[in-house]
Amino acid sequence: MQVYLVGGAVRDALLNRKVIERDYVVVGATPQEMLSQGFTQVGKDFPVFLHPKTQEEYALARTERKSGKGYTGFVCDASSSVTLEEDLLRRDLTVNAIAQDNLGNLIDPYGGKRDLDNRLLRHVSEAFSEDPLRVFRVARFATRYAYLGFTIANETMALMQSMAESGELSTLSAERVWQETKRSLLEKTPHVFFTVLNQAHGLNDWFAELESNLDAAIATLKTAVALENAAKENFDKSGQLETKPLETKIPESSSSGTTTLIIRFTALLAHLNEEEAKRLCNRLKVQNQLSEIVILACKFKDFLLNTQNSPADLLALFNGCDAWRRSERFTLLLKAFAPYAHYKDLDWQRQQEHIENALSAANQVNVQDIIATGVKGPAIKEALNQAKLDAIASIGE
Structure with a gap:
């Protein structure tokens, strides 16, 4: 069994950004082996486990195969024979497909470090197009790292445009789209999210009014x-x-x-x-x-x-x-x-x-003062409104 740090923690450390959370991929293990070591399983669609002490996520290396529409239509293989390279290949962007072993060595089969250095967001493989949520995820990453000069690779933007034009973005759940939107709105340059979606022809399904x-x-x-x-x-x-x-x-x-x-x-x-x-x-x-x-x-x-x-x-x-x-x-x-x-x-x-x-x-208008003058029934509301109008008018005098 081999354990590697993967994804955002590796990416952000290389960018000298604060690492918020750490995720790990486990190669060569079975769910039973993880449970026997005290891990708690939390993943429903694929085996993800929480470390017994740190509560950090450890996921078994897996591959995914498209089986239907949307972001949930996948068949997952998390057998112990899945390699690290196969697990990294299923990820969205090369900058998210870098792993690090326990000695600090990088495993980077798809050029993620080079793309980080070149400030480029580029998809790992054509399987990128199988998950429509990735259009919004890339827009969010472009938003987060815009201040560092990151841009989206031309071939990745072309793929995002093709995905949007296919109609698959409409299969996403509102909750997932809003989650990506909300996180992007809280970044330093939130407008980039909508600029990217517009370039990707991805506004129509969810933000047509804009x-x-x-x-x-x-x-x-x-x-x-x-x-x-x-x-x-x-x-x-x-x-x-x-x-x-x-x-x-x-x-x-x-x-x-x-x-x-x-x-x-x-x-x-x-x-x-x-x-x-x-x-x-x-x-x-x-x-x-x-x-x-x-x-x-x-x-x-x-x-x-x-x-x-x-x-x-x-x-x-x-x-x-x-x-x-x-x-x-x-x-x-x-x-x-x-x-x-x-x-x-x-x-x-x-x-x-x-x-x-x-x-x-x-x-400042007190309805009790109005009632004290003898006004009753429906006339109270009319008198109250008139008193408020008079009070508002008085501020300009």
Whole structure:
């Protein structure tokens, strides 16, 4: 039995990037031998085991043969006779098909180290085309390593285009496509993911709504990243955020990663109308916490952009977003809308302050005070709305 470190850990170490997790391939072993050494089996489709102490993954060397459509249609052979070279051959990219033995020696039968040095993402074999998810994976790797100057080999891009045109991308599950998308959106240059998919003719099945206005969507996504970087730079210099659109308090329940994802995805989709945004989010099965913000931004963007909103317009905005009961969500909406407002050359700091001041004024209205005047029944709602309108109007006086 021989054990090799494989995949991302080898790749990232060669690129001097931090290694997050380590995966191993085991050659010449059977499932029974792994279990007898204390490993726990977790793989359903093929034998993957967790180390009894480190909990790192150890997979038996295997080959795969296409047997149906999509990314699940494979027959797996994980017998003890499968060689390391055969296991590496089934992998997607040469840079992911490098192994390392326990002495630190590289086993690199397909030129992955050379491609790393040349900053090239290239498929290992024609079997690449058997798994449509690889189109999205390559787009994600191109996104992750764009800052290092990586590009996709011409022959690999041609293969990705052929896969997209075959219709196989539509066989993927929404969860797998969204997972690749979400991870890419959190990289340093998230726009690369969509640029690559567009080059690969891979937007139509899952991101059709973006195709007609992709340049604007990408530009707004770049704006989101630029605002984040500016805020971080100001924070590093002063110890506190100086960029008003990004200093709004975010609900404590939202992690920084979730907030970043919401802002960037909203920036990407902000050029769509409400129905287009709903279709795209539903297709990808985007979680409600994110899709709600995106859809609200697309539905109310004209109100959010309009510096001449009447008190009635602002009240309609607050009612439509349920800013009274969902104040934290509304705060997050304003934060997520900032990149689109900047793309539109709006003085968002002033507009955001105006909206927040109007909401604060309206929130000062107490329905109990209205009831105390003797107003009853359905007239209470009408009187409450009028009092809120008057309060909003007063902030401009």
